[in-house]
Amino acid sequence: MDLQTATDTLRRKVGDDCRLNAVLKFDCGADGAAVIDAQAVPNRVHNDAQAADCTVELPLATLGDLLSGELDPMVGFMTGKFKVHGDMAVAMKLQRVLG
Secondary structure: OOHHHHHEEEEEEOOOOOOEEEEEEOOHHHHEEEEEEEOOOEEEOOOOOOOEEEEEOOOHHHHHHHHHHOOOOOHHHOOOOEEEEEOOOHHHHHHHHHO
């Protein structure tokens, strides 16, 4: 999955109001980042640089696995497939957004 496909998939999953009430960034290193700005009304998903309440560092392939449902967010975190920085309460809501 490329970054544009991941961003489009996130946009569909998030919709206009995912009730995250925070900014969550998926940082895929050199491949770029996808940002969910759930403080904006309606919610916005983009690839622009923006400060985030919570940042998930992961390879683009792992983001693809999360979005496709092949990787459960809690399992991915517990097995070290990605790292979370910032507000853990936001990270805990990830399941609801991706579900």
